[in-house]
Amino acid sequence: MTSGRGGLQPRKQPRQARAELTRQRILAAAAHVFAEYGYAAGTTNRIAERAQISIGSLYQYYPNKDAILVELLTRHLDVGMAAAARQQEEGPLRPLEDVIRGYVRLALDNHLDDPQLLRVMIEQAPRSPELLEKTSRYQETRTAYVRKLIEDHPESHAADVHIAARLVVSTVELLVHQLIAAPDPLDPARLENELVTMLTRYLAGGPRGEGAGAP
Amino acid sequence: MTSGRGGLQPRKQPRQARAELTRQRILAAAAHVFAEYGYAAGTTNRIAERAQISIGSLYQYYPNKDAILVELLTRHLDVGMAAAARQQEEGPLRPLEDVIRGYVRLALDNHLDDPQLLRVMIEQAPRSPELLEKTSRYQETRTAYVRKLIEDHPESHAADVHIAARLVVSTVELLVHQLIAAPDPLDPARLENELVTMLTRYLAGGPRGEGAGAP
DNA sequence: CACTATTGTGAGCAATTACTCAGGTCCCGC
DNA sequence: GCGGGACCTGAGTAATTGCTCACAATAGTG
Numbered sequence: 378m379t380s381g382r383g384g385l386q387p388r389k390q391p392r393q394a395r396a397e398l399t400r401q402r403i404l405a406a407a408a409h410v411f412a413e414y415g416y417a418a419g420t421t422n423r424i425a426e427r428a429q430i431s432i433g434s435l436y437q438y439y440p441n442k443d444a445i446l447v448e449l450l451t452r453h454l455d456v457g458m459a460a461a462a463r464q465q466e467e468g469p470l471r472p473l474e475d476v477i478r479g480y481v482r483l484a485l486d487n488h489l490d491d492p493q494l495l496r497v498m499i500e501q502a503p504r505s506p507e508l509l510e511k512t513s514r515y516q517e518t519r520t521a522y523v524r525k526l527i528e529d530h531p532e533s534h535a536a537d538v539h540i541a542a543r544l545v546v547s548t549v550e551l552l553v554h555q556l557i558a559a560p561d562p563l564d565p566a567r568l569e570n571e572l573v574t575m576l577t578r579y580l581a582g583g584p585r586g587e588g589a590g591a592p
Numbered sequence: 593m594t595s596g597r598g599g600l601q602p603r604k605q606p607r608q609a610r611a612e613l614t615r616q617r618i619l620a621a622a623a624h625v626f627a628e629y630g631y632a633a634g635t636t637n638r639i640a641e642r643a644q645i646s647i648g649s650l651y652q653y654y655p656n657k658d659a660i661l662v663e664l665l666t667r668h669l670d671v672g673m674a675a676a677a678r679q680q681e682e683g684p685l686r687p688l689e690d691v692i693r694g695y696v697r698l699a700l701d702n703h704l705d706d707p708q709l710l711r712v713m714i715e716q717a718p719r720s721p722e723l724l725e726k727t728s729r730y731q732e733t734r735t736a737y738v739r740k741l742i743e744d745h746p747e748s749h750a751a752d753v754h755i756a757a758r759l760v761v762s763t764v765e766l767l768v769h770q771l772i773a774a775p776d777p778l779d780p781a782r783l784e785n786e787l788v789t790m791l792t793r794y795l796a797g798g799p800r801g802e803g804a805g806a807p
Numbered sequence: 808c809a810c811t812a813t814t815g816t817g818a819g820c821a822a823t824t825a826c827t828c829a830g831g832t833c834c835c836g837c
Numbered sequence: 838g839c840g841g842g843a844c845c846t847g848a849g850t851a852a853t854t855g856c857t858c859a860c861a862a863t864a865g866t867g
Contacts, residue, residue: 393834393843417632421825431846436826500715509775536789537782544767544786551766552759560724567752571759574751575794582793608864611814636855646816651856 391438400438402428404452407445412494416446416501443503450498450508454515457487465522473532474577480523481572484553485565492558499554519546533580545576606653615653617643619667622660627709631661631716658718665713665723669730672702680737688747689792695738696787699768700780707773714769734761748795760791 391397406428410419421442425432439445460483467479488495502508524542527533535541552572556563606612621643625634636657640647654660675698682694703710717723739757742748750756767787771778 391843395833396844399844420823432826433828433847434845437844440826442825513775537786540778540782540786543771543778544783544790547767547770548763548790551770552762555762555766556758560728563755563758567755568759571752571755575759575763575790578793578797579790607813610864614814635853647856648817648858649815652814655856657855 396438399428399430399434402430403435403438403445404449408449408491408494411446411449411497412491416497416503419497421445443505446498446502447505447508447511449494450502451511453487453495453498454511457483458515458518460487461519461522473530473581474573476526476530477576477580478569478573481549481553481569481576484549485557485569488553488557489565492554492562496554496558516546519550527580530580534582535580541580545580548572548576611653614643614645614649617645618650618653618660619664623664623706623709626661626664626712627706631712631718634712636660658720658723661713661717662720662723662726664709665717666726668702668710668713669726672698673730673733675702676734676737688745688796689788691741691745692791692795693784693788696764696768696784696791699764700772700784703768703772704780707769707777711769711773731761734765742795745795749797750795756795760795763787763791 391400403424407419407424410424410427413419414423421435422432424445425435428435439448464479464483520539520542523545524538527535527538527541549572552568556568557565606615618639622634622639625639625642628634629638636650637647639660640650643650654663679694679698735754735757738760739753742750742753742756764787767783771783772780
């Protein structure tokens with residue numbers, strides 16, 4: 378188990394080229410092993426074996442097993458954050474459905490390369506404070522974006538903006554995870570269409586009244 | 593080997609009252625331990641300790657650790673199935689929103705007693721064939737119900753009935769799990785309202801056209 | 808009570824796993 | 838080429854865990 382060493386930072390900074398190469402081999406191998414075996418059964422020895430390095434080398438760059446997964450997840454979140462920031466620049470002046478489609482497609486693209494790994498990272502990751510804080514900040518950023526979208530876009534309404542935003546963010550994230558990595562996965566294009574339809578109708582208001590459901 | 597019932601059945605049928613009592617103590621303790629520590633860290637010795645029985649007794653009723661969780665999940669699914677069957681009898685002649693509200697409320701009620709345990713069972717359960725088959729049958733039953741609902745109810749439409757049904761089922765199940773067991777849980781009543789609003793608008797058709805979104 | 812079937816006990820085994828360390832190999836500046 | 842640091846090695850360690858088994862206690866029956 379985790380010995381309470383301070384921090385999950387890499388133990389050493391690489392000074393030579395081969396060191397950096399070793400780091401990347403470890404990460405690539407870990408991604409593959411975690412995706413195939415899950416977190417618990419994805420042992421450090423297996424990772425080292427797949428990376429074709431010795432187990433000792435692995436522990437020169439990562440103080441413990443958790444740290445490897447933390448770095449994998451951090452990289453994933455960073456990519457997502459950057460893409461989201463880029464998208465936010467586009468301005469909310471397009472039709473609501475287009476904005477939502479962009480949002481959904483971003484989530485899909487971000488998960489299509491390795492759904493199994495993502496599933497492992499989300500579901501089986503150790504609940505370390507560091508990881509919780511990272512994911513929580515990510516969620517907050519996304520929620521803030523959607524809330525602003527709901528508030529600013531002329532086509533959208535919601536009774537409770539905060540809860541609606543959280544609902545939208547969670548819906549997209551969870552459904553993409555689940556239905557892509559399911560044993561009987563859905564066609565991503567169809568999933569995108571239905572998700573966009575559902576969310577657009579939700580935010581644009583129902584067929585009867587204009588405001589959201591009565592309290 | 594044991595008879596064709598499957599490998600995870602209890603090893604012996606209780607013949608005395610105290611045996612049945614022991615079984616229930618094991619289950620109750622397991623539910624508590626799994627909810628508190630997760631599946632991997634919820635060791636069999638810990639379960640036995642909490643049940644105040646010896647580890648040997650535990651293994652007289654369950655052939656291995658997985659079997660305990662399988663029975664817990666089976667019981668949960670059975671309750672859900674029974675409630676769903678009861679609901680299906682009510683007939684689809686009520687307004688669409690009422691039917692959906694009944695569906696959402698059922699899912700909520702079914703998860704409010706022990707969200708943490710449910711989360712562990714759904715996310716961290718071992719992917720044994722037996723378990724996969726059980727959950728898969730449960731999902732299929734629910735999906736069939738929703739599909740029938742969409743097809744039969746006069747207020748509802750959908751371009752692709754199958755995918756819409758799967759979307760609805762997964763949305764409810766996942767959001768209830770996630771947002772109730774989250775570190776910052778939502779108020780169940782509000783969640784219910786927003787979910788009902790979203791799904792009703794989705795199935796009743798958008799504010800513009802009547803048919804579902806373009807292909 | 809005597810006898811048997813059922814139920815309960817818990818020390819300990821076998822397997823697994825995260826992680827260490829003593830000592831090797833390789834690279835680079837001088 | 839040579840000294841020192843960066844990098845790599847992999848058998849071994851300590852700890853944990855699922856699970857067994859020889860035995861003890863209890864309940865039911867005559």
